[in-house]
Amino acid sequence: xxxxxxxxxxxxxxxxxxxxxxHGNENGIILKNNDEIRWFELVAxxxxxxxxxxxxxxxxxxxCKGMNIIESIDLELRAPFKALISSLKxxxxxxxxxxxxxxxxxxFFNFDIEESLNKYNxxxxxxxxxxxxxxSDYCFDTITNIERPKVDKSxxxxxxxQSSNEDLxxxxxxxxxxxxxEKLKETREYFLMEDxxx
Numbered sequence: 001x002x003x004x005x006x007x008x009x010x011x012x013x014x015x016x017x018x019x020x021x022x023h024g025n026e027n028g029i030i031l032k033n034n035d036e037i038r039w040f041e042l043v044a045x046x047x048x049x050x051x052x053x054x055x056x057x058x059x060x061x062x063x064c065k066g067m068n069i070i071e072s073i074d075l076e077l078r079a080p081f082k083a084l085i086s087s088l089k090x091x092x093x094x095x096x097x098x099x100x101x102x103x104x105x106x107x108f109f110n111f112d113i114e115e116s117l118n119k120y121n122x123x124x125x126x127x128x129x130x131x132x133x134x135x136s137d138y139c140f141d142t143i144t145n146i147e148r149p150k151v152d153k154s155x156x157x158x159x160x161x162q163s164s165n166e167d168l169x170x171x172x173x174x175x176x177x178x179x180x181x182e183k184l185k186e187t188r189e190y191f192l193m194e195d196x197x198x
Contacts, residue, residue, distance in 0.1 A: 002042075022063050043074075061084065064089070079140070085132070101123075102122070146181040
């Protein structure tokens with residue numbers, strides 16, 4: 001089905017909001033026939049569609065653990081979406097129907113993603129069950145910020161040490177990692193497709 005949507009976007013100039021409601025887990029989504037589509041497979045298809053849209057694709061994942069898709073994003077490639085609405089937690093069917101009714105009633109008249117999501121979350125009420133919005137800009141800027149509070153630098157140092165044959169101190173490894181993160185920031189324009197907009 002997603003391949004069909006890609007062809008329509010690529011060759012017939014169709015524009016979609018990709019709204020997917022199905023079972024999900026840490027690894028991907030699970031279809032009605034129990035086939036599993038892994039997050040990295042979805043990211044690859046979303047990326048191709050998003051390239052057709054010059055980084056303006058909205059993806060709405062009404063599936064449990066949908067935000068785990070972010071782990072499959074490669075910052076050296078193009079962004080798979082402009083905006084993603086989903087949750088890191090389980091989602092309940094009883095929330096989806098009234099929530100998305102409010103979301104789309106507002107969205108289709110105003111095209112304001114943030115306010116549409118606010119409408120969804122107001123219907124849900126319980127903050128732990130609300131959906132979140134992540135943009136491609138936010139993904140890039142957050143992932144490339146080695147100084148953000150949630151970065152486990154000791155884990156990064158350990159991973160680097162395991163993949164390197166050099167005998168380096170933690171401080172030397174941290175300096176190398178900081179340089180790598182800074183170098184990665186140079187791909188921002190490419191990732192966000194700013195080079196395609198001119």
